[in-house]
Amino acid sequence: MPYSSRPLPSHLRHVSNTSNFTLSGQSPKLLARIERKKLELANLKQLRDLSASLAQQMQSLEEKLATLTDGTEAVATVLSNWQYVLQAINMASNAVNNPKNETEDNTLAPSELALPQTLVRIPTENARELQRSMG
Structure with a gap:
């Protein structure tokens, strides 16, 4: 069907003109x-x-809380020990206060009493250097 060459009705032309204006x-x-x-x-x-x-x-914050949780667990372990x-x-x-052989202890001076084995050894050689580096 061929296109007709009729002109458009005026109401259709008006709409197109209005849209161009807007x-x-x-x-x-x-x-x-x-x-x-x-x-x-x-x-x-x-x-x-x-x-x-x-x-x-x-x-x-989540990562920091995870670190804090791990640290808290470590502290709890230490405190439980x-x-x-x-x-x-x-x-x-x-053991120091109640010696096994009371006869031996009576003859020894208080400074000569046998002390228990050292439970904790803290190196003091480098203590001053460590304090300076941290302080």
Whole structure:
């Protein structure tokens, strides 16, 4: 079916003319709406950036909390062992205070009493150097 060469009715031409006018002249309502949408877009972009920053901070916080949890478990282990350490110190102290051979101890001066084996050895050779490096 060939296209007819009849002219368009006037009401159709009017609509096309009006749409050309709004595109070229852009009504104030349309401009206001465009500005609102641009502002909304800028706010959404800012929200996206802030959300990404917050997510990154939460990830960092999660890693720090995991480290803190590991450290807390280590401290709990050490503290649970303190009971045994204190018992060992108490047994060593009791052995010094209650010697097996009382006759030998009466003849010895208090400074010559046998002391228990050293429980903890702390190197003191480098203590001053360590204090200087840390202080």
